[in-house]
Amino acid sequence: MSAPIYTRIALIGLGLIASSMAHAIRRGGLAGEITGYARSAETRETARRINLCDRVCDTAAEAVQDADLVVLCVPVGAMDAVMADIAPVLKPGATVSDVGSVKRHVIDVVQPHIPEGVHFVPAHPLAGTEHSGPEAGFAELYDNRWCLLVPVEGSDRAPVDRLRQLWEGMGANVDEMDADHHDLVLAVTSHAPHLIAYTMVGVADDLRRVTDSEVIKYSAAGFRDFTRIAASDPTMWRDVFLTNKDATLEILGRFTEELFALQRAIRTGDGEHLHQYFTRTRAIRRGIIEAGQDTAAPNFGRETTS
Amino acid sequence: MSAPIYTRIALIGLGLIASSMAHAIRRGGLAGEITGYARSAETRETARRINLCDRVCDTAAEAVQDADLVVLCVPVGAMDAVMADIAPVLKPGATVSDVGSVKRHVIDVVQPHIPEGVHFVPAHPLAGTEHSGPEAGFAELYDNRWCLLVPVEGSDRAPVDRLRQLWEGMGANVDEMDADHHDLVLAVTSHAPHLIAYTMVGVADDLRRVTDSEVIKYSAAGFRDFTRIAASDPTMWRDVFLTNKDATLEILGRFTEELFALQRAIRTGDGEHLHQYFTRTRAIRRGIIEAGQDTAAPNFGRETTS
Ligand SMILES: NC(=O)c1ccc[n+]([C@@H]2O[C@H](COP(=O)([O-])OP(=O)(O)OC[C@H]3O[C@@H](n4cnc5c(N)ncnc54)[C@H](OP(=O)(O)O)[C@@H]3O)[C@@H](O)[C@H]2O)c1
Ligand SMILES: NC(=O)c1ccc[n+]([C@@H]2O[C@H](COP(=O)([O-])OP(=O)(O)OC[C@H]3O[C@@H](n4cnc5c(N)ncnc54)[C@H](OP(=O)(O)O)[C@@H]3O)[C@@H](O)[C@H]2O)c1
Structure with a gap:
């Protein structure tokens, strides 16, 4: 196990994709701490019961506090509202990413909320099953699958390369592509x-x-x-x-x-x-x-x- | 291993479906002898090399000789010509069956060739892979899969029940259904x-x-x-x-x-x-x-x- 790539990773939304990330991040020792937030008390309860994250928070703001990576793991149509919610509490220098299956729309709605000094690196892991929810995840989901990074124009290389390292640490092969x-x-x-x-x-x-x-x-x-x-x-x-x-x-x-x-x-x-x-x-x-x-x-x- | 259900089974066409039948029939000891025929010398050669049947014959007539069950395992569009070829040499009391994926058409083209005293029991195993040819078969293909028997109007029960026994012996579940x-x-x-x-x-x-x-x-x-x-x-x-x-x-x-x-x-x-x-x-x-x-x-x- 190498040194963690991020000190604190916040997962917003705790479904199949986020829970598989949590397992894979732990397997690889890729984060100092994983925090998590889900919309419903029921999902948060389940996540706590199965010990999915180090801390499951009752608000998104709390989960995002001091995180160097925030990953939006909610349906594409929910990205806008979730991002509006957390934008004010993002740590300067942090990276925001997402896992949405569509990229142009996510960029269009998330980018305007990104504060000065925060990086935005959209991503999409090409892996999934037909199951949902916090108990559907497993550490091997991303092994040998592709994760596509879709850097927005003019973004710094360093946060892109760091996110690439994370996905590779979770077992994925990483490629970069333009949103359209x-x-x-x-x-x-x-x-x-x-x-x-x-x-x-x-x-x-x-x-x-x-x-x-x-x-x-x-x-x-x-x-x-x-x-x-x-x-x-x-x-x-x-x-x-x-x-x-x-x-x-x-x-x-x-x-x-x-x-x-x-x-x-x-x-x-x-x-x-x-x-x-x-x-x-x-x-x-x-x-x-x-x-x-x-x-x-x-x-x-x-x-x-x- | 129980007593064989048929003394001699002839498989006409030696692709995925027929070769899987040969393996499953042997596994279950369901036939005294399996003969086989395929159109091309190449397929017959391969079938001999892998010892697929007890005898691979150079003509369909030879394979069908004295068989109590003849199974047409060729593409649906080839059933008519193949049946015309073998009709004259069928043993009285024998059963002809097929494995075609379409049943009305097969009945329409095969039934007119069936000689007096020979039974015709169309069948369709709902199992397959995307691979073809005599080397694609395996004994487990029909395990726990459905095989649909489509008896023609007015046919005797005994040959239908005997064919059902064969398919059950090959691991399949059997149902009966009308052709249309x-x-x-x-x-x-x-x-x-x-x-x-x-x-x-x-x-x-x-x-x-x-x-x-x-x-x-x-x-x-x-x-x-x-x-x-x-x-x-x-x-x-x-x-x-x-x-x-x-x-x-x-x-x-x-x-x-x-x-x-x-x-x-x-x-x-x-x-x-x-x-x-x-x-x-x-x-x-x-x-x-x-x-x-x-x-x-x-x-x-x-x-x-x-
Ligand atoms: N599944 C796949 O095959 C796959 C593959 C690649 C990418 N993706 C992308 O990954 C993202 C998440 O998918 P998933 O499969 O992990 O979904 P999931 O298992 O259904 O989980 C979705 C999570 O988002 C939360 N959520 C749903 N609607 C919300 C809203 N309006 N506001 C705030 N939170 C909301 C849910 O909270 P509650 O539990 O509290 O309802 C849940 O925690 C989606 O953008 C999807 O396009 C999915
Ligand atoms: N594959 C499936 O998933 C599946 C499932 C259920 C039922 N079926 C049915 O099973 C039958 C056989 O399928 P298969 O998958 O076993 O096919 P296959 O592996 O392609 O084998 C077809 C066999 O038929 C012979 N043949 C082809 N055209 C012929 C012709 N015009 N005249 C005489 N013989 C000919 C071939 O001989 P050569 O090798 O000498 O060319 C070969 O031995 C078809 O009726 C199909 O609809 C298939």
């Missing part, structure tokens, strides 16, 4: 796929000729994969779609265009078109396995079914 | 989700502003799940969509309707609509976990990411 590009990449790799999965699961639920119990009983993969994705937190995802509106809608527009072309191929019996399309998409999967982002090992029929 | 209902249920739980996953991966591949390497590198789940689904065999899936056209197009029609409603909610900022929709889809996931079709255990960030 981040939002477009994530719209493709995460936001649009989530909306599509939500939609497909909703359709299944609607179809009265296929009973829910049949859908559940015979839920083959892909559908089983879709249901897992569609079990993610409704508040978090509502905020993601509302705040990454343009990129998400653009990708969904292209998606429906392509889907229509494939539907037409099915309708007209154009097997050649379908076969070519499916052959092309296979290559991307190979790339992902080669990039070490997933494994090719069979997992006993949990994967594909027809 | 099967095709609709599978369109919801598997065929439409596959087309959607193929489409989304194709869109990602098209988008030149997001380079392939970024899509691959930062491929978060859901996208990673989509790529796995979209790596499935192009020929098999082309045939599924062309032969389960009506049900698939119906579900896709409903899907695009719902997707448009969600897109409008995003565009107009209707957070309430999104939140309600996402809350409803969560319940289905719970049902699947309770039904034992998947696990709630976190698997270290492989699941959801935003």
Whole structure:
């Protein structure tokens, strides 16, 4: 265990992402002290009971007091209000960061609150599960996953490099990216796929000729994969779609265009078109396995079914 | 190990499904002898090298000779020709079955070839992976998965019950269903989700502003799940969509309707609509976990990411 990277880290919001950070920070000895705050008394109670932080505070201001790093771990739509709340008590020289799944919007609402002499380094760890809350976290969540730092224009290098060290200490690989590009990449790799999965699961639920119990009983993969994705937190995802509106809608527009072309191929019996399309998409999967982002090992029929 | 259920089982086609059957049949001692046939000399060579069957034959007719069960394990679009080929040599009293992912079409093309005195019991194991070929199989593929039997009208009970015993011996749970209902249920739980996953991966591949390497590198789940689904065999899936056209197009029609409603909610900022929709889809996931079709255990960030 090396010397702590920050003397005091304050986690604002104590859900899956924050609780996994707390575990990973402790595992790595990366902070002298971790303080935490959550909106509801219930979450604070749970966090105390499981000893998630060194101190769970009853106000955000108290948690932020004297912290050299404050990480906003609340839904994207709550960042503005939370930041307004803590801005007056931030320690000079401190760094504010966040973990929001959308970056342009977070920068737009948080940046104006940042006091002179305080640094702001937005971040987004590409790791999660469909579970929420302070008990959902585990130290390994970020191991070997990417964390994207999205430094705002004109910011100092030192606080960026220090935050990078923290994420690397939590097991992540770190890259830097521009906010708009981040939002477009994530719209493709995460936001649009989530909306599509939500939609497909909703359709299944609607179809009265296929009973829910049949859908559940015979839920083959892909559908089983879709249901897992569609079990993610409704508040978090509502905020993601509302705040990454343009990129998400653009990708969904292209998606429906392509889907229509494939539907037409099915309708007209154009097997050649379908076969070519499916052959092309296979290559991307190979790339992902080669990039070490997933494994090719069979997992006993949990994967594909027809 | 109990007495074999069939004296000789012939597997026509030696891909993932057939090779997993061969392993599972041997594990359970369910057949006196397994013969096999595949179209290409290469597949037959591989099957011989790995000792997949007791005998790998150079013609389908030879493999089928004296078999009391013949299982068609080829893509749905190839069933007609394969069946025409073997019909003249089927043993009186034998049972023909198949494993095709679509049932109405298979019944329509296979049934007319079935000789007097031969039974036909269509089946569909709801298990698979995205891998293909004789080396992709493993004995556990069907353990605790469903196999749907789709008896044709007026067929004898005895051959249906015997085939059920075989699938149960291979580890599967067996249910019976009518062909049209099967095709609709599978369109919801598997065929439409596959087309959607193929489409989304194709869109990602098209988008030149997001380079392939970024899509691959930062491929978060859901996208990673989509790529796995979209790596499935192009020929098999082309045939599924062309032969389960009506049900698939119906579900896709409903899907695009719902997707448009969600897109409008995003565009107009209707957070309430999104939140309600996402809350409803969560319940289905719970049902699947309770039904034992998947696990709630976190698997270290492989699941959801935003
Ligand atoms: N889950 C993922 O897969 C994932 C991955 C990467 C990034 N992210 C991002 O990480 C952030 C947190 O997500 P999470 O998964 O940790 O969520 P979570 O488990 O649902 O926890 C959210 C936390 O935020 C608090 N909160 C919610 N609404 C609030 C509001 N209006 N004002 C103040 N506090 C509020 C909650 O407090 P109470 O408990 O008191 O309600 C809770 O402590 C989000 O911005 C999300 O976009 C999530
Ligand atoms: N994979 C799944 O997830 C899954 C799940 C349930 C049911 N099924 C169904 O199971 C069946 C087989 O799928 P699979 O995954 O085992 O496929 P696979 O691994 O690709 O194997 C297909 C086999 O069929 C042979 N074949 C292909 N086209 C043929 C043709 N035109 N004429 C004669 N033989 C031909 C192939 O011979 P060569 O090797 O010589 O080319 C190969 O032996 C399909 O009907 C599929 O719908 C698949």
